[in-house]
Amino acid sequence: MKVFKDSETGMQIINEIDKLKTVLMDYRKTGKRIGLVPTMGYFHEGHLSLIDAIRGKVDIVVVSLFVNPTQFGPAEDLDRYPRDFKRDERLARERGADIIFYPGVKEMYPEPFFTYVVTDQLSEVLCGKSRPVHFRGVTTIVAKLFNIVQPDVAVFGRKDAQQLIIIQRMVNDLNFPVEVIVAPIVREPDGLAMSSRNVYLSEDERKQAPIIYAALQKAFETVQNGETNAEKIKQLIRQKIESAELARIEYIELIAERDLQPVDRVEPGSFVAVAVLFGKTRLIDNLAFFN
Ligand code: PAF
16 A cells, blocks of 8 residues: 655655545544545646635645546547646645545546446536536546545635536535535736646747736726626627637637526626637636626
8 A cells, every 4th residue: 555654744645545535534533624625736826725725624635636537538638738746746745735645547447437427518518518528527536536535625716617616516416515615716927827738838829828817807897887798798808819819719608607508698696708729728717797
């Protein structure tokens, strides 16, 4: 059984499900609350802010680090998805994680594997249109992590708004005894939402990518000034993003949080979600008009 104990802070790196369960059961017996930060690694400040967001709510922070193959379609970037475990380990330790759960693919998906969790409808819209298997993979791995870790609290970033809403739905629909908390989007100084995939951007693409947030901010100002019409707001965002020559819009939608369906007017609980391609790199972002 592989367990490495960090000499300075006691952070453990655990690769095996059974070992993790045993360690967590001991903590639970002594009344400790467990928090889960699910990640695919290659940490940036957005990931680390998830650790900050959960730290005060639990006694033990488990960061899972697993590049989940089932959420990548056949033509997607699974093989080239950025990875740097040594760096991730250092950053998680510095940020105060107690355990990194770092399983291999065979540990999480022993063959044969037949069972998936699917959230109907919600997983078919927005990003689900161009990534048909993506959310099935996400809900399946998150459900597995919930069953393995049995966290009291789990944290997800607002950046992946559709993922967040789908996971909240799954937790409600399947009665997972987990409190889901939400961490705000973390941005680069120029407004680009942090993402592990930003490293794929060429120099020119990286220069133009902040247009996405600039467009969302422009829409926000317009709404503050009284505009509520969805078409006008989407048109404004479209024009602004199209002013960047390398940007190719996949979608711009004003949608309701409750069902991810388009709304005609801005209303409480509605938000704008966008997906924009720069070359092969697909960037997503979103902005809510009400808190
Ligand atoms: O947001 C991510 O990094 C992943 O989709 C998640 C939630 C860790 C599941 O693999």
